[in-house]
Amino acid sequence: MLGRVVLSREQIANVIRRMAEEIDSDLEGRSPVFIGVLKGCVYFFTALTQELAHSVEVDFIQVSSYGSGTTSSGTVILVKDITADVRDRDVYLVEDIVDTGTTLSDVVHLIRARHPRSVQVVTLLSKPSRRKVEIDVDFLGFEIDDIFVVGFGLDYAEQYRNLPDIHEFVPEGHA
Numbered sequence: 001m002l003g004r005v006v007l008s009r010e011q012i013a014n015v016i017r018r019m020a021e022e023i024d025s026d027l028e029g030r031s032p033v034f035i036g037v038l039k040g041c042v043y044f045f046t047a048l049t050q051e052l053a054h055s056v057e058v059d060f061i062q063v064s065s066y067g068s069g070t071t072s073s074g075t076v077i078l079v080k081d082i083t084a085d086v087r088d089r090d091v092y093l094v095e096d097i098v099d100t101g102t103t104l105s106d107v108v109h110l111i112r113a114r115h116p117r118s119v120q121v122v123t124l125l126s127k128p129s130r131r132k133v134e135i136d137v138d139f140l141g142f143e144i145d146d147i148f149v150v151g152f153g154l155d156y157a158e159q160y161r162n163l164p165d166i167h168e169f170v171p172e173g174h175a
């Protein structure tokens with residue numbers, strides 16, 4: 001069941017502007033490739049990169065964890081690879097949410113194997129209390145509690161990604 005608004009579209013827009021300023025300062029003298037982790041990243045990725053003053057290359061990767069529902073299962077498979085050559089480039093990995101850290105940790109390993117100069121993690125949301133794998137988040141929007149959220153790219157069973165605000169979501173039978 002769709003619940004209260006946790007982050008409004010105005011709050012999201014403000015934090016994206018703040019993150020873009022921080023990232024712009026970091027981009028000086030770099031050779032950046034922004035890699036979005038599909039599908040959840042798309043709304044955040046678009047809004048963020050459009051706020052940047054620098055020109056950046058964009059690419060996408062898609063991984064899938066086995067199973068579906070409101071917790072991730074801990075094993076990812078590569079569904080769609082990047083096409084960019086990231087050797088000696090500065091990679092900014094853009095995620096919607098870091099939960100246990102499993103997905104991002106696997107994606108970071110995949111990217112590091114292609115010998116980029118650097119890899120930095122950019123995420124709109126983080127649930128630090130759920131972390132199972134240590135992840136260095138370089139640019140963070142909001143920390144949230146251990147609740148399941150949908151909207152602004154985040155889904156429940158592939159629904160609700162297109163909502164402009166981020167809502168709490170309580171699956172039927174869990175209220």
Ligand code: IMP
Nearest residue numbers: 072098099100101102103148149154155
């Ligand atoms: P992790 O591997 O546990 O960090 O999970 C990351 C992935 O799980 C995210 O990219 C999302 O696809 C999904 N996920 C984790 N928490 C939420 C949530 O609250 N709402 C929607 N998707 C979530």
